[in-house]
Amino acid sequence: MATSSETAMGQGTVRRGLSTALLRVRFFEPASILWVLLILFLLFLVASPFAHLLVVSFEKTGGDGFTLANYVTAYSRSRYLDGLRNSLMLGLATAVVCVAFALPMAWAVSRTNMPAKWLVWGTVLGAFILPPYLTAIGWILLAGPNAGWLNRMWMAITGAESGLFDIYTFTGIVLVIALNAFPYVFLFTKSALDLVSTEMEEAANILGANAWQATWKVTLPLIWPAILGSIIIVFLEAIALFGVPALLGIPARINFVTTQLWEFFGFPLRMEVAAAYSMPLLLITLLLIYAQRLLLSRKGYVSQTGKGGERRPIDIGPWRFVLLGYCTLIGVLAVAAPAYVIVQASFSKAWGRAMSWDNFTVIHYWQILFEQSMTQQAIMNSFMFAAAAAFLAIGLALAIAYLVTRRLVPWGNVLAFLCMAPFVIPGIILAIGFYAAYATPPVALYGTATLMILAFAARFLPIAYATSAAGMRSINPEMEEAVRILGGGRLTAIRAVVAPLLKKTLLGGWLLVFIPATRELSAAIFLVGPQTRVMSVLIYDMSEEGNFELVSALGGIILIATSFFVWLGFKLVGRDFMLRGR
C-alpha cells in the first residue's frame, strides 16, 4: 500500500510539472470570458462617466490643460450662489412639508381605526404614478395667476380683481414637490410604526399615560430614525429635481442648482463649469446617504421585538373623521385635482373654458398619435429606450449579482458598490458625466439612441441590482452545483435553473426600471438630440410654448401607460412589487 501510493505520487508530480499549462487551457471555463466583459461594461457604464465628470471640472474649455478656473467661475457670481442656496432651502422646506403631509397619514393607517384606509393607499399609488413635472403642470392649470382654475373660482365667488394663488413662487414649488414626494415619508414611517407593538404603548398606559401621551412619548421617539431617514431622501429628491424647478422656477426667475446647470448647457455650452458647479450637489448627496445608512443601521432602536408584536388599532373616536378629512384633502391636492385638470384640459378645445360639450374634443390625442411625427417619434422613443434600458440594466445587474453572491471574482463588494452608486448620483449629474464621457468625440454618441439607453440603464441600475441581488440570495447555491456535477456548465445552470426560478423577480425588476425610465426627464433633457426626443422632454418643451392642451394629452398618455404597467406588475408579480428594490 505504502509503495503503491508513493509510486502514484511520483507519477503525479511528473505529470503535474509537464502539463500544468495544458491543464489550465483544457480546464478553462468559457463563462470566465463573459465575467470579464461584464465587469468592463459596468466600469464603462458607471465608473467612467463619474471619472469624466471629475476630470472635466478641472479642464480648460475645449479640452486639455489643468485649471481651477471652472470652479472660480462657478462660485463667483451671486446668481450662481443664489441657485445653491435656493436648492438647499427648497430641499429643507420640501422635507418639512412632506412630514406634515405624511406623518398623520402614516399614523392613521398604521395605528388608528380611521375608516377608508384604501383612500390613503390610492393617494400614495397615484402620487407615484404622476411624474413630478405632470403634478407641476396640473398645478399650473389649477393655480396659475389669473387663468388658473382656483383663481378664477375665487374671482367668480368674491368678485375680486385678481387671483388668490400663484404657483410660480418658491412656496408653490415646495408645495408641488412635496405633493409628489410625500409617499417616501409615508412608506418609511408606516413601516416603522408597524414595528412598534401595541404592548409598548400599553406599558406606558399602565403607568398612567393617556393615549396621546403614549403616542407622543413612546411611539414617536421609536420611529424618529425612520422619519429622519425619509427626510433625507426627500431632501435629496428635491434638490436633484429638474422638471418642477424648471417649469415653475424659470418663469419666476428663481434660480436652482439644476436649472442653473441647464443654463450652463445652453448656448454657449459651458460643460466644464457645469461639472464644477455640480460638485456641491454630489458631495451633499454622498454625505447624506452616508448619514442615512448610519441612522437606519441602528436597527435595534426601531424595532425592539423584530416580529412587531401584536397591534390593535387605537380608537380615536370622532377624531377619525377629522383625520380622514385631512387624508382626503391631501389626496385631492396631490392626485385627484391635478390629474383631473390634466385629463380635462387634454379633452378641451381651450383648457380655460368650462367643461361642456362644445368645448370637448379629441383632436389633441389625434394629433399626437396620428398626425405629428415629432410626438409619434417621442412616444415610440420613450417606450423603446425604456424597454432597452430595462433589459440592459436587469441583465447586467443579474450577472453582477450572480458574480457577487457566488463569490466568483475577488472584489465582489466593489462591483456591488458600483451597481448601487448611481443611486447616490443625482440623475442630472449622471447625465453631465455621460455627456462628458460619451457625447463628445472620440466616442461621439451625442444624439444617438444608444446614449439615451445607456444613461437610463445606468440611472436605474441600482433598482435592478437591489432586486436581482435579493433574488440571488434566495437561491441555494446547491441548486446550481447539482446542475454542474451532472455535467452542465455555469451558463447551463443559469439558463435551466437560476433564470426560471428568478422569473418573477426579474419581471418585477424589469417593470421597476421600465416604468420610471418611460418618464425620466432630468437625465434625458441633457442628452436628447433631434431624433431621440422622449415624451418627458417634449412635455417640457411644449409647456414652455404654452400649449397646455397638447401637453395634457401627452401627459394623459403617460398616465395611462404607467397605470397599465403598474397594474401589470400587481397582476403578474404581486401587490408588493412597487416596494421591492427600495
Next chain:
Amino acid sequence: MFKLALRNLTKTYGDVTAVNQVTLDIQEGEFVSLLGPSGCGKTTTLRMIAGFIAPTDGIIEMDGQVLSSPKAMMPPERRQMSMIFQSYAIWPNMTVAENVGFGLKLRKLPAEEIKRRTADILEVVHMGQLAGRYPAELSGGQQQRVALARSIVVKPSILLLDEPLSNLDANLREEMRFEIRRLHDEFRITTVYVTHDQGEAMVTSDRIAVMNAGRIEQVDDPYTLYNKPRTRFVAGFIGRTNFLEGRRERDAVVFDGFTLHTDAFAGPAGDGSGAVTLSVRPQSMKLHGNAPGNPDGRCVIQGKVVERAYLGEHWDYGIAPNGSGVQLRVTALPIEVHDVGAAVWVEFDPAQVAVIA
C-alpha cells in the same frame, strides 16, 4: 490503480487549515464514508473531490488522471460524477421526471432512452407514480429519493453524498440508510459519503475514514474501527468507551490502583516511555457478584458499584475498582442486578481491549 486517490490534500482559508494533508485511496465500487464532527473538514474534502473548491495543496486523481491540483482544476461538470446535497437541491421548476432526466439530457442521449432510463430508475426508488409531480408537492423523504434517482441514473464514475439524511426525521433516516446501501449493492457505484452520524456510516460503508480537525485519524471497515480504534479520538467518537491510562512495567500494565497483565491482550504498543492508554468498551467487561474461580489467564479486578441506571435494554453501572480513583462504565444485561455499594468483580476480555497509545 485506484478509482479515486487523494494525495496530501490540503485546504487553508487564511490562517485556518480546514483540510490537512489528507491521503486516501478508494477502490472501484467501494463505499467509503468520511465521518467526523462538524468542522472537521469532511464536507470541504468532498467539495474538493467534486471540483467546487480548489485545493491549496495536494492533488486529486481519478483513474490515474489528475483532476485537481493547486495549479489547475477540472470544472465539476467534466468530472462525470454526481452528488446528493444536504438540501437535496431538487429543482423546483422541473417535475420529478424532468429532474431525473436532466443529467441524461446534458449527455445528449436520445429522447427515447432518456424516457426509458428515467422511468426505470424511478421504479427502483419507488417513485414511479409520482413522475409528473413538482418537488413542492413531495415530502422530504420523496425528495430524497428523487435526488438519489437523479444522481444514479447518469451512471456516474463516482457518487458523492453530503449529509443526505440530516434533514429527515429519525424514522425515515433509519430507513433511508438501508436504502442507500441497497442501491449501492445493486449498482456498485464508487461512493464517497459524508456524515457526522456513526450509525449511518456503519450501516452504509465498506470503509470509514474518521476525520478530526482536518486530518484523517483512521481508515478501516466498521468492525475494525469499533473494536480496534487506533487513536483516542476514534475510540471516543465511535461508540462509548472507558479510557484507562497506565504505565507499562515488565509484564504488566499498572493503573491507578490495579494491574493488568500484558500477556493477556494482544498488540501491546507504547512509545517506550512506558505510558499506555487502553480503550475498553462498556459491554466488553463482565460483572460477577462473587470472585470468579480460576482467574488464571484472565484479568479480573475487584471493585464496588457506585452508581447505576436501568435503561430497559441494559443496566448502566459505574464501578470504582478498589483503591483506585478511576471509575469504569460497564453495561450489563437486565438480569445482572447489582446494588449500589455491593462488591463486584470486573472481568476484562483481552480480545476486546484496544491499545490506543
